Amino acid sequence: MNQKYSNVLALELAIYQVHDQDYNPLDKIVDFWKKYDINTIQNTISTVLEQAPTHKKRDNIVQLCHKQIFAVDLMRLLIAYFHVHTDHIDINELDISGAETTQSRLDQLGITKQIQEFFSRLVD
Incomplete structure (x- = not known):
């Protein structure tokens, strides 16, 4: 399988x-967290951004800015999760159900469940 498509497939399977x-x-x-430390994550995100085609072309600054903002947001999220677990912070009361993205995420999960069930039936 083409390396390009195997990466996409791995993301889809996740x-x-x-x-x-x-x-x-x-x-x-x-x-x-057993596999990655904070520095490795930071370096990997930086490498991915540096190797992005838009970074080299410099012709789509909006797309590059979006990638950089997302990378920083993702880094902050991972660090926060790390601290939640290492500092034993209870997140049971955390409620993100009011977030605009929650409903679309639940819709996406419903769609992926239907697709997964379809392919499971094919395999059986």
Whole structure:
């Protein structure tokens, strides 16, 4: 398989994996922090941004800015999750149900569940 498409497939499978019977998000969080440290994450995000075609062309500054803002937001999120777990902060009371993105995310999960069920039936 073409490397370009295998990367896309890996990202797609990560989305559909949440519907597996034995999926545990806590395991994914622990696995992530066992595999990566903060400096590695920061360096990897920087490398990805530097190698982005728009970074080299400099012709689409809006797209580049969006990628950089997203990368910083993602970095902040990962650091926050790291501190939640290492400092044993209870996030049970955290409610993001009012966020505009929550409903679209729930809709997306519903769609990926239907697709995953379809392919599961094909395999069976």
